[in-house]
Amino acid sequence: MYELWIVITAALMAVSCALVGSLLILRRMAMLGDAISHSVLLGIVISYLLFETLALPALLLGALLAGLVTAWLSTAISQHSIIQPDASLGLVFIWMFALALVLIALFADHIHLDHHHIVFGEMAFLPFERWQWFGYDLGPRAFWTALVLLILNLSIIVFAFDRLQLTSFAPSFAISLGISATVWHYGLVSLVSITAVAAFDLMGSILVVAFLVIPGATAYLLSQRLKAMLWIASLYAIAAVILGFGLAWWLDTALSAAMAVMSGVLLIITLGILKMRAYIQGYQVNQSKS
Template structure:
């Protein structure tokens, strides 16, 4: 591994961490699309900043671009407040307009300089190590490493300082306001951090990857946990993993690093989406099926309890009467047998003592409409789940 490769991976990981932190809060605050809007609308800010400074890495440019990002947020909120259109429409109206202004500015004035739309949108991580920062003639590392490093440090220190405030205002705005810290300040603070991160990272990894790095790790982590600290840690972990793994995929395929990092992010999300223990698709489908069987079981037991007559409880009659498909009837019957809730004698099904108790309790809960308690009760009674 050459030093350039290590540097690229380092930059990618730092960007991933710097994006994952604000990203987590954006996802929790249902403002994920704002990051997309910001990443596009910083373009005019960058262009104007570039005219003033003539240097793609100067802090003024980053500040100007971040300022455009905040303007976007304010504009979106203003349009939304007029009540003429909904929030998502407002976002969809504002950022293409700003982006168009940026594109036109570039086309009119900056055709001959090193600044084009592709570079802003897509970035090129591979060139990052060649743009060195020289202090007093000595080489202290790639410029973008310093830029994103500083941003990361600021983000982390702000996060630690204001963790409690952020947490409260994210989950309970009213409480936050009544506790005396203004949700508006936190809101705009978060927005500024997101804009600055986006701007700082765009030149290394491109605007689209910034969005991917902000949303995807946070969304993936959200599927796995509901604890804010764990979610942050997981998001950071996913970010770093995808950054490094993505780099090697790109290396192997000889393709865009930004693209392959987001592809890896996508794959990670897909895996978690399918296999997450409690919220993944497969888990959800399994649970739905389990509940379906258990509800059937309950209906079946209720039927038994209501009928004392022998002929009503004959297996053949039950088949006919309840009219389930064979497989399903068999599953339900097996489950009931396994849990010692019924016993079958000469094809006559009857409730055991335990089954009887279970059924009466279930009826109680259903009558009092405390459906939630049925889940606990199932835990008490079931040896095997559906």
């Protein structure tokens, strides 16, 4: 039963990441997940220094603000200067990370930052933190967080599908129709940073960084339409979660790392099959010519 909760929660989170991640890839912002995973440290450190507490809500708020600042500031710099989007993203997140390290060294040398928790998450323990409501046991709290996050992402993507599609593929056409490409761009990067920060706490940064890009990229290779891409990315994410759970079971390693590795393995298999198919097709064409 505990295993089932873990797999279901991880799958919900993975689908959330895969959905917003697919949209990021289309906008050439695939590195945003990695960037936010580093810059949230600044938010955490500042909220610790301001409120002098290690309570989770304060730290999450700080992390969320830092994620939003990363996304907004890097977009603003690249739009108002000659700097490329990826360079401005790197500039912002690396600077925020370095500033966080300086602040820790100066003012908070005594706090213990648990790298292990940040990178791996505490996925194996999430079924034990239950959500009680009038004495009823409603299941793990993480499950409900993941479900709410997925519903949020899904409803925004379903309701705004046309606009997201138009602003991703043809921003100038969208602008000519009176749809603000900028507003949707900022909206999407905000959605990504909300998803990423919520998922960091549950799943660890490694899983988030991997699932924001790898399922989406695999789906991008296979599909011609955005709707198909989103479906395929979700299926790949779920498959990677299940296979990763098996791998972690087999090798006795961290769940999040194993799931992330399996998403990469699925990408390699897909690439192999595509190359093989292209090769066989080319071979058949050559045969029919001769």
